[in-house]
Amino acid sequence: MKQVFRIQWLFLVTCCLLFFTDSGSAHERFKLKESPITKADREHWSFQPIQRPGLPAVKKQEWSRTPIDRFILARLEAEKLQPAHDADRTTLIRRLYFDVIGLPPMPEDVDRFLADQSKDAYEKLVDRLLASEHYGERWAQHWLDLARFAETDGYEHDKIRPHAWKYRDWVIKALNADMPYDQFVRWQLAGDVIAPQNPDAKIATAFCLSGPDMPDINSQEERRHTLLNEMTSTVGSVFMALQMGCAQCHDHKYDPISTIDFYRMRAFFEPAVKPVRNQSVLMLASTGTSGQPSHVMIRGDWRQPGPQVQPAFLRVANLNDLNVESNDAKQQRLAFARWLTQDEHPLTSRVIVNRIWQHHFGRGLSTSPSDFGTMGESPSHPELMDWLAAELIASDWKIKSLHRLILTSSVYRQASRPKLRSLQKNKDWEQSLKVDPEATLLSRFPRQRLDAEVIRDAMLAISGTLSCKTGGRGVMPPLPRELQATLLKGQWKTSPNQDDHYRRSIYVFARRNLRYPQFDVFDRPDANTSCARRGNSTTAPQSLLMLNSESSIKSARELAGFIWDQVGSDEDRQVTSLIRRALGRVPSQAEQAELIAFLKSQRAMLSAEKRPTQKLLLPITDAEIKAPYAGAALTDLCLAILNTSEFLYID
Numbered sequence: 001m002k003q004v005f006r007i008q009w010l011f012l013v014t015c016c017l018l019f020f021t022d023s024g025s026a027h028e029r030f031k032l033k034e035s036p037i038t039k040a041d042r043e044h045w046s047f048q049p050i051q052r053p054g055l056p057a058v059k060k061q062e063w064s065r066t067p068i069d070r071f072i073l074a075r076l077e078a079e080k081l082q083p084a085h086d087a088d089r090t091t092l093i094r095r096l097y098f099d100v101i102g103l104p105p106m107p108e109d110v111d112r113f114l115a116d117q118s119k120d121a122y123e124k125l126v127d128r129l130l131a132s133e134h135y136g137e138r139w140a141q142h143w144l145d146l147a148r149f150a151e152t153d154g155y156e157h158d159k160i161r162p163h164a165w166k167y168r169d170w171v172i173k174a175l176n177a178d179m180p181y182d183q184f185v186r187w188q189l190a191g192d193v194i195a196p197q198n199p200d201a202k203i204a205t206a207f208c209l210s211g212p213d214m215p216d217i218n219s220q221e222e223r224r225h226t227l228l229n230e231m232t233s234t235v236g237s238v239f240m241a242l243q244m245g246c247a248q249c250h251d252h253k254y255d256p257i258s259t260i261d262f263y264r265m266r267a268f269f270e271p272a273v274k275p276v277r278n279q280s281v282l283m284l285a286s287t288g289t290s291g292q293p294s295h296v297m298i299r300g301d302w303r304q305p306g307p308q309v310q311p312a313f314l315r316v317a318n319l320n321d322l323n324v325e326s327n328d329a330k331q332q333r334l335a336f337a338r339w340l341t342q343d344e345h346p347l348t349s350r351v352i353v354n355r356i357w358q359h360h361f362g363r364g365l366s367t368s369p370s371d372f373g374t375m376g377e378s379p380s381h382p383e384l385m386d387w388l389a390a391e392l393i394a395s396d397w398k399i400k401s402l403h404r405l406i407l408t409s410s411v412y413r414q415a416s417r418p419k420l421r422s423l424q425k426n427k428d429w430e431q432s433l434k435v436d437p438e439a440t441l442l443s444r445f446p447r448q449r450l451d452a453e454v455i456r457d458a459m460l461a462i463s464g465t466l467s468c469k470t471g472g473r474g475v476m477p478p479l480p481r482e483l484q485a486t487l488l489k490g491q492w493k494t495s496p497n498q499d500d501h502y503r504r505s506i507y508v509f510a511r512r513n514l515r516y517p518q519f520d521v522f523d524r525p526d527a528n529t530s531c532a533r534r535g536n537s538t539t540a541p542q543s544l545l546m547l548n549s550e551s552s553i554k555s556a557r558e559l560a561g562f563i564w565d566q567v568g569s570d571e572d573r574q575v576t577s578l579i580r581r582a583l584g585r586v587p588s589q590a591e592q593a594e595l596i597a598f599l600k601s602q603r604a605m606l607s608a609e610k611r612p613t614q615k616l617l618l619p620i621t622d623a624e625i626k627a628p629y630a631g632a633a634l635t636d637l638c639l640a641i642l643n644t645s646e647f648l649y650i651d
Helices: 002-020 023-029 067-078 089-101 107-115 121-130 133-146 165-176 181-194 199-209 220-240 259-267 329-340 348-361 382-394 399-407 423-435 452-462 498-502 517-521 540-548 550-567 571-583 589-609 628-642
Strands: 294-297 305-309
Touching: 067 382, 067 399, 089 107, 089 121, 089 133, 089 399, 107 571, 121 399, 133 165, 133 348, 165 199, 181 199, 181 329, 181 348, 199 220, 220 259, 220 348, 259 294, 259 305, 348 382, 348 399, 382 399, 452 517, 452 550, 517 540, 540 550, 550 571, 550 628, 571 589, 571 628, 589 628
Parallel strands: none
Antiparallel strands: 294 305
């Protein structure tokens, strides 16, 4: 028995030694085979050439405002559904403001829109918001989720990347300038080659290396291998919506992507990734020579280089069978960026129009926005996706043109709730809920919760405290004392400038291992991987934070102070001002009476308790509050309104 065990043990050791011996002969031991791309492989919808479909015939032609509406309506009519009625103008302006610039409309904005009775009043509002500098601040966050942006390295030490914020500012600037999407992509992959004298073009390449990193790892070669594989996977998922990561170890189990495909694509970037120990790698390094040859890494092991590979375009998406003609490493990377953004590419334009659709309606035409492979979800409206992709290309890849097309459509202007006065409309609504329960067919506008950052920004905006300062290093607002006490020294240094505490959330320091509490509970991703679609949880900590945290209470006191300064102690005007600022509308008579009654009862209760002034949640204002119990009651009402569903959701 002992002899048998000894033989088995020797066999196991021999196998291990064979695997981990001289890696130079690995390709002799592992004969990699690569199946050719077949016609059947390209029959999947996402690999088909983009062809602009004709507009479908519909019965209710008068409903359509843009070509988008024809595609949506055709599907609704096929399902015997009626589109919802138009949302009222106060609902539309609030929806638009949050969607386009991530901020609530102020009462004067609503009044101006309601007073404009011109036929193109809504279209003018859309154009005004798309031209706002706040547009870039809102939509940059969507892209930063994809780019796994943070200002630290992550892992155990989570060291600060001193210049990472420059990439965030570049994204905001590029979006505000309406940089064509094809250029936006090319700059992030090869900006240093395209415009070597332009520092912004170099900064743009930080997209490739924005993921987590471990600068102090013992083996810098292992670090480089990890960075390259993570980068290659991210480029595949963000720009082509293909989950290529598993191909670093083995051929993709479902999609026609081989291990060799993965390392051919990685080879475009290998000469530009040059890590230095104990230093963060922020941008691609320009180089004119390929340096060491690229290899397939057997089973994804950095110690096991296999056969050599040359940079080559992903075969299944290379419909015209183009080849890389240059031997210069910089030009090869540029060739990849150009190949990815050619009009004939089957994936790039489809992917971005789906992402934009998702952020306008809460879900994409395909609900797997970073997986267009065979395991992803087929689009609910495939012809519409192709029409939008073709339209984007025909519009010189201008993203704002695509926004405008969607925002001015009838499908976007639909109501999210029924009209109670119309019996027939209610029957249509019941049918909509039955046949289209998740609003996949867009028989009504899908109600959506605000993102974490938008919730914070809205709280600052309605209290009149939001800073208008833009750009620069990330700022650190105060953290709860109990959280601060658990941190390592220097992990979060509260910004000494008080004004920085009120800056927009996109400028809050993005630490990979520590999310700002309000962002954490409302599902902001941790930036360790690319996030194509945020979670949408409903948890007790969300309510506890919004009701009891120091930041929420302070926002309520500041909002109460703003209202007190505007209207004084007049309870009727206080209620009207609060509802208009927080919810963007005028309160109903019933609401007005109920909230005034709350102020009176709360004031009476506090007065009966004879609570000392210093223990009251008084409005934060420079003016003297001669009626402290009335002031504290107003703060309580403000806090209650900040916790309503209507404040946290958009209809």
